[in-house]
Amino acid sequence: MRFELILAVRFLREGRFQTLLTLAGVAVGVGVIVFLSALISGLQTSLVANTLGSQPHVVIRPQDAVARRMLEEGTDKVAARVEGAAQRPQKIPDWPANLGRVERVPGVVATSPIAAGAAFAVKGDVSKAVALRGVDPARFDRIVDVTGRLKSGAFRLEGNDVVLGIGLAADLGLSVGDKLRLVTEGGRSDVFTVGGLFDLGAKDLNERWVLSSLRNAQTLLNLEDGITSIEVRVDAIFEADRMADEISDRTGLVAETWMQINRQLLVGLKSQSASSWMIQFFVVLAVALGIASMLVVSVVQKSREIGILKAIGTSTGQTMGVFLLQGTILGLAGSALGCGLGALLALLFRSMALAPDGSPVFPVDLTWTRFVAASAVATVVGVVAAVAPARRAARLDPAEVIRYG
Amino acid sequence: MAEEDGAILRLEGVRKSYGSRVVTEVLHGIDMSVNAGEFVALVGPSGSGKSTLLNLMGLLDRPSGGRIFLDGTDTSTLDDAGQTRFRGHKIGFVFQFHHLLPAFTSLENVMMPLLVQRGRPDDEMRQRARMLLVRVGLEDKIFARASDLSGGQQQRVAVARALAMQPPLVLADEPTGNLDSNSADQVFDLLREFNREYRGAFVIVTHDHRMASRCDRIVEIVDGLIRKVDTGS
Numbered sequence: 001m002r003f004e005l006i007l008a009v010r011f012l013r014e015g016r017f018q019t020l021l022t023l024a025g026v027a028v029g030v031g032v033i034v035f036l037s038a039l040i041s042g043l044q045t046s047l048v049a050n051t052l053g054s055q056p057h058v059v060i061r062p063q064d065a066v067a068r069r070m071l072e073e074g075t076d077k078v079a080a081r082v083e084g085a086a087q088r089p090q091k092i093p094d095w096p097a098n099l100g101r102v103e104r105v106p107g108v109v110a111t112s113p114i115a116a117g118a119a120f121a122v123k124g125d126v127s128k129a130v131a132l133r134g135v136d137p138a139r140f141d142r143i144v145d146v147t148g149r150l151k152s153g154a155f156r157l158e159g160n161d162v163v164l165g166i167g168l169a170a171d172l173g174l175s176v177g178d179k180l181r182l183v184t185e186g187g188r189s190d191v192f193t194v195g196g197l198f199d200l201g202a203k204d205l206n207e208r209w210v211l212s213s214l215r216n217a218q219t220l221l222n223l224e225d226g227i228t229s230i231e232v233r234v235d236a237i238f239e240a241d242r243m244a245d246e247i248s249d250r251t252g253l254v255a256e257t258w259m260q261i262n263r264q265l266l267v268g269l270k271s272q273s274a275s276s277w278m279i280q281f282f283v284v285l286a287v288a289l290g291i292a293s294m295l296v297v298s299v300v301q302k303s304r305e306i307g308i309l310k311a312i313g314t315s316t317g318q319t320m321g322v323f324l325l326q327g328t329i330l331g332l333a334g335s336a337l338g339c340g341l342g343a344l345l346a347l348l349f350r351s352m353a354l355a356p357d358g359s360p361v362f363p364v365d366l367t368w369t370r371f372v373a374a375s376a377v378a379t380v381v382g383v384v385a386a387v388a389p390a391r392r393a394a395r396l397d398p399a400e401v402i403r404y405g
Numbered sequence: 406m407a408e409e410d411g412a413i414l415r416l417e418g419v420r421k422s423y424g425s426r427v428v429t430e431v432l433h434g435i436d437m438s439v440n441a442g443e444f445v446a447l448v449g450p451s452g453s454g455k456s457t458l459l460n461l462m463g464l465l466d467r468p469s470g471g472r473i474f475l476d477g478t479d480t481s482t483l484d485d486a487g488q489t490r491f492r493g494h495k496i497g498f499v500f501q502f503h504h505l506l507p508a509f510t511s512l513e514n515v516m517m518p519l520l521v522q523r524g525r526p527d528d529e530m531r532q533r534a535r536m537l538l539v540r541v542g543l544e545d546k547i548f549a550r551a552s553d554l555s556g557g558q559q560q561r562v563a564v565a566r567a568l569a570m571q572p573p574l575v576l577a578d579e580p581t582g583n584l585d586s587n588s589a590d591q592v593f594d595l596l597r598e599f600n601r602e603y604r605g606a607f608v609i610v611t612h613d614h615r616m617a618s619r620c621d622r623i624v625e626i627v628d629g630l631i632r633k634v635d636t637g638s
């Protein structure tokens with residue numbers, strides 16, 4: 001061990017109680033940072049995942065359809081997305097070519113053409129307004145995982161099969177294999193068979209969506225072989241805006257992102273992140289002040305020893321090193337304890353915050369990078385906090401110390 | 406020139422004043438030299454400036470005027486870091502209040518000057534420190550904490566520490582001032598023996614005339630000036 005390290009360890013060991021208190025302070029600080037950041041990150045990840053579980057990242061529509069929809073319904077409502085309200089669905093011009101252009105945009109991982117419009121579902125004498133969506137099951141599954149959320153049946157849409165939500169099925173008293181009639185605006189209608197029931201975790205969708213084959217929807221909605229929108233999944237959800245711009249540039253169509261549709265959610269997430277960062281900043285500041293104040297006191301208490309060491313030839317750099325190392329050790333050891341504490345808090349929270357079915361409300365995001373980052377911050381803070389005390393120690397005049405014993 | 410006349414330490418017109426608004430001059434121009442291997446007593450009334458002078462000799466402080474040559478080097482040409490390094494290599498200190506590191510063992514205290522210079526402990530320095538402790542009669546206290554030793558034992562550890570680097574000059578400010586006469590004699594005898602064995606020069610501040618008379622030379626300081634120099638025993 002080097003001279004500086006030997007002395008740093010000794011000084012810390014001698015100041016037993018102060019050292020323990022400071023270590024506890026650093027540990028609590030690091031623990032809070034680890035726990036809080038894991039909690040917020042887990043919460044936000046699951047909020048975004050839940051939201052995007054039943055939404056595409058980008059929706060592409062024809063120009064005027066969007067303008068009219070915004071006039072009719074206002075902008076911020078999630079429900080505004082549901083095409084059922086549009087009276088006469090607008091078609092995307094030359095959609096196979098446009099679909100090809102969208103697919104070539106870097107970052108686009110899946111696309112699904114949609115033929116959507118308003119319809120009525122009729123069973124016996126009960127009738128419900130629904131959103132008829134003609135999709136290709138394999139492609140749509142990659143946008144919204146319907147297959148994964150089926151409660152019964154299959155997501156195939158062959159022949160006159162439809163798949164609908166458990167809410168609608170309950171309203172109309174339907175189960176797999178039952179028949180229902182779909183009627184559209186222009187009086188076109190046909191009889192369909194329930195091929196499956198899904199639960200997308202959103203009441204609105206469960207009560208309104210009826211998924212049919214693209215062909216059947218096009219016929220009922222009088223779209224010929226046209227489609228009304230293209231839904232897109234991208235690889236980096238927080239870069240959806242940039243990709244949407246690119247898509248608009250290439251196709252001349254309107255591309256709306258999940259971020260625009262869920263503006264409230266994003267504002268919420270941002271302010272949550274901001275307050276979490278602020279809390280973490282002040283925790284770090286408190287940790288720094290704790291380390292600094294302990295070392296300042298230690299310099300005063302150890303001024304006699306420091307004076308002796310300087311008299312026998314210890315250099316300014318060595319003297320500073322002894323105190324910088326103490327800060328480093330406090331930061332490192334406190335981090336190790338704090339990581340344990342943070343993990344413990346997170347696990348405790350996970351085991352206590354349970355949904356009614358006993359599963360965790362949301363995952364606490366405990367990754368090793370979080371521990372490394374918190375420890376690195378605390379260690380750097382330890383060193384920085386030690387600078388002022390170290391300089392004080394280095395400036396001590398050995399003659400003074402020796403004179404006054 | 407220092408080598409020519411065999412002086413390890415030479416002071417030329419050394420002055421020292423304290424204070425910035427009210428300036429008090431404590432030393433008014435000291436000229437003296439200490440030869441290699443010489444054993445010098447520094448005596449004088451309280452407040453006459455003995456400790457001040459010793460601190461200047463030991464490079465713990467800088468003079469307000471005059472020059473100090475140590476082992477042939479004009480120390481005023483050294484910066485603070487240079488003086489610190491010089492001090493570590495050339496000078497051993499024994500202070501009145503022993504000034505050991507209380508939480509460290511005797512062995513660690515004696516090793517400390519070597520450790521400071523070399524950066525990390527090695528067997529050679531451990532061996533040398535152990536020999537010195539045996540030499541001062543503390544073989545059974547090698548691993549005792551300094552704070553658990555008696556005053557006389559602590560001062561013997563301090564003597565061993567001062568000699569760890571085998572410096573050409575050892576400065577001792579009333580090294581026996583706080584000891585009973587028995588321990589005081591023991592410490593003084595040790596210093597004298599080391600002086601003969603290692604041929605290092607010693608400057609010792611003392612109020613004890615009997616001890617002063619056992620030195621090679623007595624330098625008396627009164628009111629910041631050298632009053633007279635006696636050639637002792």
Ligand SMILES: Nc1ncnc2c1ncn2[C@@H]1O[C@H](COP(=O)(O)OP(=O)(O)OP(=O)(O)O)[C@@H](O)[C@H]1O
Pocket residue numbers: 423424431449450451452453454455456457458
């Ligand atoms: N740092 C300082 N600031 C101001 N005055 C000082 C300082 N150090 C010493 N003095 C003054 O210088 C004078 C000489 O002090 P010094 O300690 O050298 O005397 P001394 O000969 O060692 O005395 P003693 O035998 O009592 O130890 C005293 O008047 C003292 O008050």
Ligand SMILES: [Mg+2]
Pocket residue numbers: 455456457578
């Ligand atoms: Mg004195």
